[in-house]
Amino acid sequence: MQNSDNLQVLLQDPNLSADLKHIAQKVLNKQRITFDEGVLLYEQGELGYLGTLANYIREERHGDKTYFNRNFHIEPTNLCVYDCKFCSYSRLLKQKSEGWEYTMDEMFNMVTKYDGEPVTEVHIVGGVLPQYDVPFYQELFARIRAHRPELHIKALTPVEYHYIFKKAKIDYATGMRLMQEAGLDSIPGGGAEIFDPEIRDQISKDKCTADQWLAIHEEWHKLGGRSNATMLYGHIEEYKHRVDHMERLRRLQDKTGGFQTFIPLKFRNKDNQMSHVPEVSVIEDLRNYAVARIYLDNFDHIKAYWAMISRNTAQLSLNFGVDDIDGTLDDTTKIYSMAGAEEQHPGMSTKQVVELIKHVGRQPIERDTLYNVVTDYTNFVFGDEPKPQYYKLPVIN
Ligand code: SF4
Numbered sequence: 001m002q003n004s005d006n007l008q009v010l011l012q013d014p015n016l017s018a019d020l021k022h023i024a025q026k027v028l029n030k031q032r033i034t035f036d037e038g039v040l041l042y043e044q045g046e047l048g049y050l051g052t053l054a055n056y057i058r059e060e061r062h063g064d065k066t067y068f069n070r071n072f073h074i075e076p077t078n079l080c081v082y083d084c085k086f087c088s089y090s091r092l093l094k095q096k097s098e099g100w101e102y103t104m105d106e107m108f109n110m111v112t113k114y115d116g117e118p119v120t121e122v123h124i125v126g127g128v129l130p131q132y133d134v135p136f137y138q139e140l141f142a143r144i145r146a147h148r149p150e151l152h153i154k155a156l157t158p159v160e161y162h163y164i165f166k167k168a169k170i171d172y173a174t175g176m177r178l179m180q181e182a183g184l185d186s187i188p189g190g191g192a193e194i195f196d197p198e199i200r201d202q203i204s205k206d207k208c209t210a211d212q213w214l215a216i217h218e219e220w221h222k223l224g225g226r227s228n229a230t231m232l233y234g235h236i237e238e239y240k241h242r243v244d245h246m247e248r249l250r251r252l253q254d255k256t257g258g259f260q261t262f263i264p265l266k267f268r269n270k271d272n273q274m275s276h277v278p279e280v281s282v283i284e285d286l287r288n289y290a291v292a293r294i295y296l297d298n299f300d301h302i303k304a305y306w307a308m309i310s311r312n313t314a315q316l317s318l319n320f321g322v323d324d325i326d327g328t329l330d331d332t333t334k335i336y337s338m339a340g341a342e343e344q345h346p347g348m349s350t351k352q353v354v355e356l357i358k359h360v361g362r363q364p365i366e367r368d369t370l371y372n373v374v375t376d377y378t379n380f381v382f383g384d385e386p387k388p389q390y391y392k393l394p395v396i397n
Helices: 005-012 018-028 035-044 047-062 104-112 134-147 158-168 172-182 197-203 210-222 239-256 282-295 311-317 350-358
Strands: 065-069 071-074 121-124 152-155 226-233 259-266 324-327 363-367 373-376
Touching (some): 005 018, 005 047, 018 035, 018 047, 035 239, 035 282, 047 282, 065 350, 071 104, 104 134, 134 152, 134 172, 158 172, 172 210, 210 239, 239 259, 239 282, 259 282, 311 350, 324 350, 350 363
Parallel strands (some): 065 324, 065 363, 121 152, 226 259
Antiparallel strands (some): 363 373
C-alpha cells in the first residue's frame, strides 16, 4: 500500500466538501495552503480527515522514524518578574516560600551529576530574575562548555534574552553573538505563547512581544544557529489566532530556514490565574498537531512533549503528523507537572521510550539536538537496564 492511498480514497469521498477536497489535493501536490484554508481546516476538518493529510506528510518526510533524545533540564528559578496568567510555575507574587533560585555552582553541579551518562543535551529554561543576567549566563555556558564540550547547550527563550539584553543595554545581534561565543548551541521554542497582540496582552502582558520574539530568533538564525518554536493553544484564543501564529513562523522560516521543530503546547489549567478556562480535549490536541503539520510546510519536525500530554496521547499523535516525542527528561522538569500534567515525575529510561514508540509500529531513532542520528533502535535488543537513578530536585507539590 502506498502512502498516498488513503489520500486518494479521501479525494473520492462524495461526502467531503469541495473546499476540503481542494486542500487534500494541494497536500498531495505538495502545495502550500493559505491562511483561510488553515482556518477552514480547524473549523471543518474532522479528525480522520486531518489525520490522513498530516500522516501522509509525516510519512513522506520521515517514514516511520520517530525521534527522541537523551536530555535533562535545568530550571534556574521558578520565581519570575513577569506574571503570565496561564503560568502555574512562577511563584513571585504567590507563594515565594515555594520558590527556588539556583546558584551558578548548584547549576554546574547538576551538569556534573551526568558525567559518564549518555545524555547529549542540557535544556536550560526557567523564570526571569535580575541576578540571572548576561555575565551570569556567559559564565554558566562557558563552564559547561569547558567541562563537557560535546554536551549540547539549548538554553533560554527570547523572554529571558529580551530582558537580559535590555538590562545590559545591548542589541539583540550583539547579545546573541555573546551567547554563542560563551557556548550556547541552540534556542528552545518557549515564550512564543500566542503572537496575536490582543490575546498575548491578556495572557502574558509585559514580556517580550511577538515581533521581539521573532527578531531574537532571526538574529540567532543569522549567526547560523538553529532553534525551535512553540504555540500555547487551547485557552482564550480562536482558530484564526493559531493560524496567525503559524503564519508568522512560516514567514520567518521562509526567510532564514533556522527553525527545526514546531511544538504545540497545550494550556493546562491547574493552579494558575486561568483555572476557570476549561482544557481542550485530546481530540482537539490531535487535530491541532495535524493542522500544524499541514500548515507548516517548511518545518522539518512536529514535536509532542510526552511529559505534557501523557504517554498515550504522544503515541496517538504519531498518526497525526508528529515525528518527535522529546527526550528521556530524567524527572528534571517541573514546568508541566506543576500545571497539572498527568506525568508528575516525568522521566523514562531509553528502553521505555523505545518501547513506547515501537508499540505503535513506529521506528525509534535517538537523535542529537540537531537531528543527527545517534542510535537507530529499530532492531536493538536491550539487556537488563539498571533502574534509572533520578537526580532529585526540590519538590513543590
Ligand atoms: S510563563 Fe515564563 S515569563 Fe511568564 S510568569 Fe511563567 S516563568 Fe515567567
